[in-house]
Amino acid sequence: MGVMVILLGVSLTIALCFLGAFIWSVRTGQFEDDYSPAHQILFDDQPLKSTTEVKESLNTESENKSKQ
Amino acid sequence: MTIEIKCNFVLLKAMKTEEEYQNKTTPTIAQSVNESCYHCGEVCPDLSFQDEDRCFCCQGCLTVYHLLNDNHLGQYYELNQQAGINLRKEHRDNKFAYLDNEQVMQKIIKYQEGNAAHVVFHIPKIHCSSCIYLLEHLPKILKGAIRTDIQFLKREAKIIFDTSQVSLRELVEFLTSLGYEPHLSLQQLDEKQTSSDKTLIYKLGVAGFAFGNIMLLSLPEYFSAGINEDKVVGVYFKYITLILSLPVFFYSATEFFTSAYKGLKHKHLNIDFGVALAIILTFGRSLYEVFFLGQGGYFDSMSGIVFWMLVGRVLQQKSYQHISFKRSYTDYFPISATKIIDGKEVPTPLPDLVEGDVLLIHNQELIPADGYLLEGDGQIDYSFVTGESLPVNKNKNELLYAGGKQLGQALKIRLAKEVETSYLTSLWSEGSNKHVEEERESQSFVQILAKYFTWIVLGISFFAATYWMVVGVPDKAWRALTSVLIVACPCALLLTATFTDGYFIRILSKNGFFLRKATLIEFIGKINHIVFDKTGTLTSAADMQAIFVGDALSQEDVQMVLSLAKPSTHTFVKPVQKLYIEETISLFPVHQFKESPGLGIEGMINGVHLKAGVLGFFEEFKDFDIQVDGTALFVAKDGKLLGYYLLRQGLREGVSELFKDLQDEAYDLSLLTGDYNFEAAYLKKEIGTDVEMRFEQLPQDKLSYIKSMQSQEVLVAMVGDGLNDAGALSKSDLGICVVEEMENFSPAGDAILDAKKLSTLSSILQFAKKHKKVIHLAFAFSLVYNLIGIYFAVQGLLSPLIAAILMPFSTLTIVLITYISSGIYAKKFRLLR
Numbered sequence: 001m002g003v004m005v006i007l008l009g010v011s012l013t014i015a016l017c018f019l020g021a022f023i024w025s026v027r028t029g030q031f032e033d034d035y036s037p038a039h040q041i042l043f044d045d046q047p048l049k050s051t052t053e054v055k056e057s058l059n060t061e062s063e064n065k066s067k068q
Numbered sequence: 069m070t071i072e073i074k075c076n077f078v079l080l081k082a083m084k085t086e087e088e089y090q091n092k093t094t095p096t097i098a099q100s101v102n103e104s105c106y107h108c109g110e111v112c113p114d115l116s117f118q119d120e121d122r123c124f125c126c127q128g129c130l131t132v133y134h135l136l137n138d139n140h141l142g143q144y145y146e147l148n149q150q151a152g153i154n155l156r157k158e159h160r161d162n163k164f165a166y167l168d169n170e171q172v173m174q175k176i177i178k179y180q181e182g183n184a185a186h187v188v189f190h191i192p193k194i195h196c197s198s199c200i201y202l203l204e205h206l207p208k209i210l211k212g213a214i215r216t217d218i219q220f221l222k223r224e225a226k227i228i229f230d231t232s233q234v235s236l237r238e239l240v241e242f243l244t245s246l247g248y249e250p251h252l253s254l255q256q257l258d259e260k261q262t263s264s265d266k267t268l269i270y271k272l273g274v275a276g277f278a279f280g281n282i283m284l285l286s287l288p289e290y291f292s293a294g295i296n297e298d299k300v301v302g303v304y305f306k307y308i309t310l311i312l313s314l315p316v317f318f319y320s321a322t323e324f325f326t327s328a329y330k331g332l333k334h335k336h337l338n339i340d341f342g343v344a345l346a347i348i349l350t351f352g353r354s355l356y357e358v359f360f361l362g363q364g365g366y367f368d369s370m371s372g373i374v375f376w377m378l379v380g381r382v383l384q385q386k387s388y389q390h391i392s393f394k395r396s397y398t399d400y401f402p403i404s405a406t407k408i409i410d411g412k413e414v415p416t417p418l419p420d421l422v423e424g425d426v427l428l429i430h431n432q433e434l435i436p437a438d439g440y441l442l443e444g445d446g447q448i449d450y451s452f453v454t455g456e457s458l459p460v461n462k463n464k465n466e467l468l469y470a471g472g473k474q475l476g477q478a479l480k481i482r483l484a485k486e487v488e489t490s491y492l493t494s495l496w497s498e499g500s501n502k503h504v505e506e507e508r509e510s511q512s513f514v515q516i517l518a519k520y521f522t523w524i525v526l527g528i529s530f531f532a533a534t535y536w537m538v539v540g541v542p543d544k545a546w547r548a549l550t551s552v553l554i555v556a557c558p559c560a561l562l563l564t565a566t567f568t569d570g571y572f573i574r575i576l577s578k579n580g581f582f583l584r585k586a587t588l589i590e591f592i593g594k595i596n597h598i599v600f601d602k603t604g605t606l607t608s609a610a611d612m613q614a615i616f617v618g619d620a621l622s623q624e625d626v627q628m629v630l631s632l633a634k635p636s637t638h639t640f641v642k643p644v645q646k647l648y649i650e651e652t653i654s655l656f657p658v659h660q661f662k663e664s665p666g667l668g669i670e671g672m673i674n675g676v677h678l679k680a681g682v683l684g685f686f687e688e689f690k691d692f693d694i695q696v697d698g699t700a701l702f703v704a705k706d707g708k709l710l711g712y713y714l715l716r717q718g719l720r721e722g723v724s725e726l727f728k729d730l731q732d733e734a735y736d737l738s739l740l741t742g743d744y745n746f747e748a749a750y751l752k753k754e755i756g757t758d759v760e761m762r763f764e765q766l767p768q769d770k771l772s773y774i775k776s777m778q779s780q781e782v783l784v785a786m787v788g789d790g791l792n793d794a795g796a797l798s799k800s801d802l803g804i805c806v807v808e809e810m811e812n813f814s815p816a817g818d819a820i821l822d823a824k825k826l827s828t829l830s831s832i833l834q835f836a837k838k839h840k841k842v843i844h845l846a847f848a849f850s851l852v853y854n855l856i857g858i859y860f861a862v863q864g865l866l867s868p869l870i871a872a873i874l875m876p877f878s879t880l881t882i883v884l885i886t887y888i889s890s891g892i893y894a895k896k897f898r899l900l901r
Binding site for chain 2: 005008011012015016018019022023026027032033034035036039040042043
């Protein structure tokens, strides 16, 4: 019967992962707009900068400016 | 709500054959003869704007085309053909000067991190994938723009930009030059917009997770009745279900606790009170069983209740995510106006305007507050206010009401009132009736029933408990008391209401009828008098009709009039063209064409000077005293008056049938209009003689008419569209706003009706009446389940197994009954195919 306890833990962990995934997807607004992502995939262009890259590019720009 | 997609989607790229591709990117000469603009698809008036063999309607479109081509964003035109937005409308240079104002800037910029500023713009013009493509590539064409994210359904663009490289004003001006003018309104100064509330979804997610797992863990207990189970594992299971139920009780269920608490504070037992009581009791008793009796408890039933109730709530909330009912005039008024101080033009935020200020109102600008005309020729378009699309002529020293739009040259006005105390804006706030709503809600069938239900259930449980006490089995008394409350909780009742409401709302919104609140459905059935506004509600600017008054025009004159009308975009032109639609008429070339906004058009045709427009457009006839029934478009050839076209708005399709249907249903009908009574005979013919008609009604008159009806204990529905109906709409028991487009203006009301669906209003009202029947039916079924449960409970025999079976079964039957019966009714009234 000890195996039941292990299985219980495993199943709960998996379920918790799914709950986490659900909350993450709601939080990042993945259910809010089902139109644009479906069409963005057809734009054949280089991907846009992600937010972290944006910050980096801003930093380098401001550094450049301070150098000047 | 489904969004109509106006663009033709070009097929997926991968599916395009090489040949098709060639055709699209290099149009053959045969295609270029086609005169429509490559950018926006409008007709090109002449061939003066061209690039290679592509023709454009105006400089604006050509500029955007060059900009996109130079930045290798030609895909814009490949995703959708002629996706662009017409740019013929010119904007004056300092229109957005107010965005340099520090105060205004701070309100609009959401938050700023160093130089990176975040703004969210509502851009109504976003309409297809090309728009998304262009806006998301903004950083490529505008230096300083860092990133854009588009929320298509909300028509929102979130833009991050570098304030050291581009100012907010420059950003807005650039977007406007592309055709994507952000909607900036007074409201943005008032409040911080809250992002959509997702907590209910989180609560549902947590409850669903816990419910599923607790059910799984309870299975052995259901089937082990009497069998000696493994003690150790059993203990684990019990405590894990207990732990899993904690977030349900302390997080997900708070929804019902707060609602019940609010009800108690207003001293009435609302339906959520019963639910909250049941949840708390189930949880308390389960804790007692786990810790003191070593049993499993009813955690499964409790989380099940919470889960199903939340599902119902989420469904209800989801029906109208994209329609905002909290509209007020601030949503439609601009942020600032141009004030004249010592001869200088100063952009000033609206709240800072005071009585006596002199304002400059440019072409296409809204008059923000009541004021007297000091200078200029007033051609005021009150379509925003009255639904009448033809401009009204105003002379010096006349009072201009707020809400009108000036067409033509700039005006100077002196404010007579402040923005908030202006005539129409004060009407808006007059009818706000919040406590009426609460009263209305507490009168609803379900709420009343819930009150009795709670008392009856409490009575039964105490009766059962006292019985067992008297008999001398105190243990059973305690069990009977709690289990009656657990099994007979008014969940079934509430679920019936939420699911029926939710499904009715879905069917109604599919038919273009959007209710602000689900509780209103039941209320619709009680309405016995319907008041209609005419202009813009029963009539539409798109169905404008013209008749010619004067000596009949010769064939050549007609030819000349139509030639002159061809390049114009004026609202007058279409009905005139429609008048001659059956004849085939060849057109002459027009020279020296000139359009004066709001006034008229003129040009040289075959060496003759032809002029058409409102009377104010003809200097030479200024002294003429011509009485016209309605709005007229005068035509003059070489200074000689030929006659005029009389314009009036035609009734929408199906209006006369609608009135007949409504009268058959024994509704009392009235029609209130601000127009003069010259159309009375026509209206009587179309909508019947039994309808009470009142002409020349001011907004205040409409409001008092509704009030007088209500004082006679009549429940009144008001169907209107403009700001002049706003007072009447909010005062009436059910205010229905008729709108041409969901994104457009509509005053605050209880429901929004798509103008195209006006003719189905009668079926909609009848369908809503059936709501009560469906609830009764579903409730009768749930009562049967409740009785079975109570039968076991009063004897103290309710096992977790019976509770666990009854709960989902009753829920399932109710959901099925609701869906099937409302589906049948919807089909009966042709609201569902």
